[in-house]
Amino acid sequence: MKIYVIGIGPGNQEYMTPQARSAIEKSDVVVGYTLYVELVRELTEGKEVKSTAMKQEVDRCRMALESALEGKTVAFVCSGDAGVYGMAGVMAEVAEDHPEVEIEVVPGITAACSGAAVLGAPLIHDFAVISLSDLLTPWELIEKRLSLAAEADFVICLYNPKSKKRHDYIDKAAEIISRSRSWDTPCGYVKNIGRDEEKGVVCTLKELAGNDDIDMFTTVFIGNSSTKMINGKMVTPRGYRNIR
Amino acid sequence: MKIYVIGIGPGNQEYMTPQARSAIEKSDVVVGYTLYVELVRELTEGKEVKSTAMKQEVDRCRMALESALEGKTVAFVCSGDAGVYGMAGVMAEVAEDHPEVEIEVVPGITAACSGAAVLGAPLIHDFAVISLSDLLTPWELIEKRLSLAAEADFVICLYNPKSKKRHDYIDKAAEIISRSRSWDTPCGYVKNIGRDEEKGVVCTLKELAGNDDIDMFTTVFIGNSSTKMINGKMVTPRGYRNIR
Numbered sequence: 001m002k003i004y005v006i007g008i009g010p011g012n013q014e015y016m017t018p019q020a021r022s023a024i025e026k027s028d029v030v031v032g033y034t035l036y037v038e039l040v041r042e043l044t045e046g047k048e049v050k051s052t053a054m055k056q057e058v059d060r061c062r063m064a065l066e067s068a069l070e071g072k073t074v075a076f077v078c079s080g081d082a083g084v085y086g087m088a089g090v091m092a093e094v095a096e097d098h099p100e101v102e103i104e105v106v107p108g109i110t111a112a113c114s115g116a117a118v119l120g121a122p123l124i125h126d127f128a129v130i131s132l133s134d135l136l137t138p139w140e141l142i143e144k145r146l147s148l149a150a151e152a153d154f155v156i157c158l159y160n161p162k163s164k165k166r167h168d169y170i171d172k173a174a175e176i177i178s179r180s181r182s183w184d185t186p187c188g189y190v191k192n193i194g195r196d197e198e199k200g201v202v203c204t205l206k207e208l209a210g211n212d213d214i215d216m217f218t219t220v221f222i223g224n225s226s227t228k229m230i231n232g233k234m235v236t237p238r239g240y241r242n243i244r
Numbered sequence: 245m246k247i248y249v250i251g252i253g254p255g256n257q258e259y260m261t262p263q264a265r266s267a268i269e270k271s272d273v274v275v276g277y278t279l280y281v282e283l284v285r286e287l288t289e290g291k292e293v294k295s296t297a298m299k300q301e302v303d304r305c306r307m308a309l310e311s312a313l314e315g316k317t318v319a320f321v322c323s324g325d326a327g328v329y330g331m332a333g334v335m336a337e338v339a340e341d342h343p344e345v346e347i348e349v350v351p352g353i354t355a356a357c358s359g360a361a362v363l364g365a366p367l368i369h370d371f372a373v374i375s376l377s378d379l380l381t382p383w384e385l386i387e388k389r390l391s392l393a394a395e396a397d398f399v400i401c402l403y404n405p406k407s408k409k410r411h412d413y414i415d416k417a418a419e420i421i422s423r424s425r426s427w428d429t430p431c432g433y434v435k436n437i438g439r440d441e442e443k444g445v446v447c448t449l450k451e452l453a454g455n456d457d458i459d460m461f462t463t464v465f466i467g468n469s470s471t472k473m474i475n476g477k478m479v480t481p482r483g484y485r486n487i488r
Contacts, residue, residue, distance in 0.1 A: 007357075009261070017353065019258040058484055081353075083360040085482065089368035092479045093487050099475040105361035107353050109261065109325075113251075116327040117349035124333035125381070126389055128372040128398060136483035137369070145370055145396045152392035153385070154372060231343040235336045238329065239380035240302055243337045 001101045003064050003074045005088045007081040007108020008040060010194030015109045016040075023106050027075035029067040031060055036077045048072075057087060061094035068101045081110035085131055085159055112157045115190035115219040118200035120233025122188065122221045126154055132169045133160035143176060150177040155227065155236055158220040161189075170220065174209040177222055181205065186223040188234045189214055202234050245345045247308050247318045249332045251325040251352020252284060254438030259353045260284075267350050271319035273311040275304055280321045292316075301331060305338035312345045325354035329375055329403055356401045359434035359463040362444035364477025366432065366465045370398055376413045377404035387420060394421040399471065399480055402464040405433075414464065418453040421466055425449065430467040432478045433458055446478050 004023040009015030024030060024043045031037075034051040037044065050063045064076045082088040088105045095101050116123045128149040134142060149156050156177065161170045177185075183206040190200045191213075201213065205222060214220065227236040248267040253259030268274065268287045275281075278295040281288065294307045308320045326332040332349045339345050360367045372393040378386060393400050400421065405414045421429075427450040434444045435457075445457065449466060458464065471480045 014263040014266070015261050015351070017253070017259050017261055022258070058487055081357045083357060083365050083367050084371075085368065086365075088361070088365035089479050089482055090484050090487065092365055092474045092477055093481060093484075096474050103364075103477070105365060107259070107357040107361040109351050109353060110357055113325045113327060113351040113354060113357075117332070117351040120347075121327050121330075121332035121336055121349060123327050124329065126372070126374045127328075128370070128393070128396075130370045141397070145398065148392045148396035149372070149398075152372075152389045154389065154393075230336045230340050233336055233347070235333050237337060238333055240334050240337075243302055243334065 001068050001071060003068050003076055003091065003101060003103050004106055005076045005082040005091050005103060006078065006106040007083065007086060008036065008077050008079060009109040010080055010111060010114045011039065012194040015114060015194050017108065020106050020108060024075045024077070026073060028072040030075045030077060031064045031067070032077035033060070036079050040077055057090055058094060061087065061091045064091065065095050065098065065101065069098065081108045083107060084110040084129070111159065111193055111219040114193045116221065118190045118193065118198065119188040119202060119221055120235050122155055122223060122227060122234045122236050123157065124236045124238050125224065127157060128154040129157045129159065131159040132166065132173060134166065146173050146176045147179070150180040153224045155224045156222040160216065161214050161218055161220045163216045170211065170214055171209045174205055178205060181225065186227045186229050186234050187221060189218050189220045191215065191218045193219065202229065202232065245312050245315060247312050247320055247335065247345060247347050248350055249320045249326040249335050249347060250322065250350040251327065251330060252280065252321050252323060253353040254324055254355060254358045255283065256438040259358060259438050261352065264350050264352060268319045268321070270317060272316040273318045274321060275308045275311070275318055276321040277304070280323050284321055301334055302338065305331065305335045308335065309339050309342065309345065313342065325352045327351060328354040328373070355403065355437055355463040358437045360465065362434045362437065362442065363432040363446060363465055364479050366399055366467060366471060366478045366480050367401065368480045368482050369468065371401060372398040373401045373403065375403040376410065376417060378410065390417050390420045391423070394424040397468045399468045400466040404460065405458055405462055405464045407460045414455065414458055415453045418449055422449055425469065430471045430473050430478050431465060433462050433464045435459065435462045437463065446473060446476065
């Protein structure tokens, strides 16, 4: 009666930890969004596989719980880290009435970390992670968080910056941040992290607004007041002295 | 002429990605703080090893740069993620005058993610990561970030919550956060993540203040206004409806 909620990292198995691999291997059933189950297919041979389309998060958790209650060990796979906008939370909520089911979260590399590595070193100092998706969060709260994070001079990492219905949210976010940060602030974004089509772009805050290249598979990074460009990379200094 | 700045994750090799392992294997020289080099010793056989004591971060970067300039491939190992309070930033700064040296950052599991997994799912929604170390950051800025992050209702993850010289900083942080959040807010902390002595504790904001168990090897998590305890785990809801 155990559910592993597993972060498999961004796409490529090069990012998946031995702990994640081992948890899948120990399981009888693999549950997840179709695309993520596909990414670990070589590990699912001989196992029962239950996958669902996008946006059926609660259903996936129920499927995982059902299998666990039948006495099976379940691997519930998520992209990135299962604990950052991942399924670890809703899984615990769905299983609340079944404390006999053990839930173990297996961490993975989240897009903040894998994306930062592509751009250089933007997250070296204090940072805030904000999702621009208002499917489950009121937009007013997202605006408030953007505004206060900018005022606090956090480096800011944005998940879900855009979708078909929310094509101008990144523009609004850039505008809010510009109230306490220069339009020339070094920024960057990474598309399709850990996949063949991975692409990292460095730019300014001004260039984030109205940017048509950013899509729902993009993670966006906004520097703090010290972030600078060094040899084409986005770097936030930690503050060491006597470097040169 | 290449330096891999590698996050090896928290202690145990179970958390180290195949990408990190492969980067070490491809290198001629391994550079790092003595303890971290020790953690990957089985991978360093036959390689040149250069390690230094703590607090010699800039020296370590210079050693890595020197070897790279001699034409060697260098693995510069860091705990957790090289890009979160890690060496990826200062390495880029030290090598600024040598654009011919390629620096590739290899991401790892940072303590925010590995610690969150131990406690349950605290980081499921927007969060801020703040270091309480004032060695390189003015305390006033740290206070400002704590205050604004609390006001924005971010889940807050604290790195470096304490040291011998800074034994009451976690108390001050709890007090600042309590100005916009209940003293009963679900919180937690994890010591020695990924090591044999790993220990996760859930508590309230009140219980963080004056807590003698928290030390410099601890990562602290402070819930937002929605965070709750479910079956002994710290869980921040994302906001899905119709869960039950």
